[in-house]
Amino acid sequence: MRIGGRESPGGGTMGRRPLKGRASSDFTSDLPDSPPVVAFDFDGTLTVRDSFTSFLKWRAGGARYNVGLVRLTPSVLTYLVDHDRGRIKAAAAREFLYGIPREQLEDDAREFAKQCAQDLLRADAVATFRWWRQRGAVTAIVTASPDIVVAPFAKALGADVLLGTHLAFDERGRVTGAFASANCRGDEKVTRLKAHFGDDIRLAAAYGDTSGDKAMLSIAEEKGYRVFKSKP
Numbered sequence: 001m002r003i004g005g006r007e008s009p010g011g012g013t014m015g016r017r018p019l020k021g022r023a024s025s026d027f028t029s030d031l032p033d034s035p036p037v038v039a040f041d042f043d044g045t046l047t048v049r050d051s052f053t054s055f056l057k058w059r060a061g062g063a064r065y066n067v068g069l070v071r072l073t074p075s076v077l078t079y080l081v082d083h084d085r086g087r088i089k090a091a092a093a094r095e096f097l098y099g100i101p102r103e104q105l106e107d108d109a110r111e112f113a114k115q116c117a118q119d120l121l122r123a124d125a126v127a128t129f130r131w132w133r134q135r136g137a138v139t140a141i142v143t144a145s146p147d148i149v150v151a152p153f154a155k156a157l158g159a160d161v162l163l164g165t166h167l168a169f170d171e172r173g174r175v176t177g178a179f180a181s182a183n184c185r186g187d188e189k190v191t192r193l194k195a196h197f198g199d200d201i202r203l204a205a206a207y208g209d210t211s212g213d214k215a216m217l218s219i220a221e222e223k224g225y226r227v228f229k230s231k232p
Contacts, residue, residue, distance in 0.1 A: 036204030037197060038132045039189075039216055042143035042150055042164075044209040046129065047120040048231050051153070052089065052145040054120065055112050056096045068095045085144065085212075086165075086183030093146070093167060094177025102173040105148055113152035118232060125207070125228040126157065133158055137204060142193065142216060144185040163192040185212040190219060 043050045057065045075091035078084075097105065133139055140161035141154050147164030154162040166181040182188045193201055193216065206213070206220035207227065217223040 035136045035138050036132075037138045037140060037201065039140045039142050039193065039203050039206040039220070040125070040129060041208035041210075041213045041216070042141050042153070043145055045207050045213070045228060046122060046125045046141070046153075046157075048122060049120065050145070051120060051143075052092075052149055054116065055109070055149050056092060058112055058116060059108055060096055065096075068092075071095055085185060086179065089144075089165070089183065090177060090179055093175065093179075097167070097175040098177045100175045102148075102169055102175075105167075105175065106151075109149050110152045112149070113156065117153060117156065121153075121232065122228045122230045123232075124230040128207070128224075128228070129157055129159075132205070140193070140196075142184065142189045144183055144212060161196060163189070163196060187215045189213070189216040193219070 040046055043052070056068075060068060072088075072091055072095055075088050079088040100108075129139060138160045139158070140163060141150065141157075141159045143150050143162075143164045145164055146167045147162055148167060150164050151162060163184060165179055165184045168176045168178040168180040170176050182191075184192055189212070193203075201219065203216070203220035205222035205224060206217045207224035208214070208217055209226045209228075213225070217225060
């Protein structure tokens with residue numbers, strides 16, 4: 001695939017018309033007018049495993065984490081029936097994060113990224129992410145994981161936009177164990193992209209690894225499904 005005379009690492013065909021987009025207030029950079037927009041799933045695409053589960057285990061420690069898993073058994077059994085990923089994720093947030101102040105959670109997320117990024121990130125995915133950035137694309141990470149956990153990774157990668165699931169906090173800024181948004185998976189990924197970039201958004205490329213990414217890939221000219229294979 002060629003863009004302005006250059007070949008991308010993903011292959012496939014993509015139109016040459018630049019796509020409109022805007023950088024988020026959290027992750028901004030100097031970008032050309034009307035740059036292409038490229039979206040990356042995070043867990044399993046940029047990483048080798050689920051970052052939220054890894055964060056909870058890292059933060060809780062082995063013994064506390066194992067106890068928490070036992071306490072989550074009813075939620076797991078419910079998930080086997082209803083397959084509601086958002087519900088079981090909220091249950092995990094209640095079990096392991098309930099009552100934690102936002103500032104503490106942000107500090108923990110930064111430390112987690114600092115300690116664990118090398119063991120989580122796929123080198124080939126990161127290389128493709130940087131390839132698009134070098135060519136002036138707006139890079140968006142669109143993830144079902146809580147954005148507060150993924151934010152330090154997104155900042156380190158130089159992402160322009162982070163769209164993730166929002167944890168709910170009470171009036172004192174403590175985790176309630178609920179979500180303040182829909183689980184950012186499946187059609188919700190497209191909904192969030194349209195809310196940020198506009199209803200006419202069409203992605204230059206999108207990368208994902210599960211059925212929860214297929215709606216996002218459907219609005220991309222280059223569809224990168226399970227293309228990244230490297231492991232730390």
